Structure formats: C-alpha cells, structure tokens
Amino acid sequence: MTIEEFTRQPKGPYLFYIWLWNKRVTTSLGEFEVKFHMTGDRDKNPPDEEMLRRAAELVHYAETCGDYLLDIVYGAYLLAGEDDWLEYSGVPEGLSKEEMPLHLREDRAIVVSRDTDWKEGQIWDSRDGPYESRIHVVPHWDEEHALSLDFRDGQIVSANGEAFLLEDGVLRPQYPEEED
Secondary structure, rough: HHHEEEEEEOOOOOOOOOEEEEEOOOEEOOOEEEEEEOEEEEEEEOOOOEEHHHHHHHHHHHHOOOHHHHHHHHHHHHHHHHHOOHHHHHOOOOHHHHHHHEOOOOOOOOEEEEEEOOOOOOOOOOOOOOOEEEEOEHHHHHOOOOOOEEOOOOOOOEEEEOEEEEEEOOOEEOOOOOOO
C-alpha cells in the first residue's frame, strides 16, 4: 500500500478531506473501501506514513478476521431483534449469519482518520493521539446510527464507542464494573 494508490476526493459537502484507495478489500461481510479522513481544520496534507501503516494493519485484520466481524454484525442484528428495530426497519427476523451482507448498505468502509486539531486530554481522547482506525458498516435495520468498530492494538475494542461482548451471539455493551 502506497500513497500513490490513493486519490484525494472532491471535498463536496464534507467538513474534511477524503482520500480513497484504488482497491477494495474482500471480507465475509462483502467488499470494503479504504479511506483516509483528514479531520483537522483545513488539513489538506496527504496521508502520512502512520496512516498508511494503520490502514495496512486494518486491511490485514479485515481480510483475516472477517468471520469475527460477521459475528459482531450478526450480534448487532440479534440485539436489534430484541428491541423491535427489525420490525420498524422492514428487515426480517430469523436471518442466518450468512445472510447479513445482503442487509448491509454497500458503503462499507475501512477508515483511518487524522485530526490535526487533536489535543491530549480532550473528552473524546482516542488514546491514539490524532489517529483513529475504524471499520464502518451500515445495517439496513439501523441506517441512522450505523455500526462503527474501533480498532486498536490489533483488535476491535469497541462498537459505537462502547466496549462489548458477544453473549450467546448477541452484541452486548460491556459497562465498567461500579465500585461500591
């Protein structure tokens, strides 16, 4: 993966610049785009070596751990079924795990972001300084909120900003234990 394989996209209505890889990544969830987001105020600089390294790591993870990603998405589907989200969205209940890609929007993305305005100690501190690595999937049963999987230290560490566990296949938030 090299910077020459990425093309800066027209800014359009976005508040940040996007660079798009000229290849797609195939996983158990279908194909993914690979994007860089430059979210700092007027950051027009090309992706740096750290972004390229993170993207390569995340692509490798998606290609080799696609079944786990499918488990997470299926777990989100099962959770949505508990709360009547499926009924409201028109997505049928009782789908198999293998049917999940058919119920996801096509705009699946592996995203590495750089925020040049990041300052240590901000409330949204990502623990990775100005960089964030994520996998974005938009299920038809929850297109408004989507599913954003944070990647850190070689693994998925949170779903939509919350630690999680798969309990009998269902995606459950894992809240920190409260002290007495």
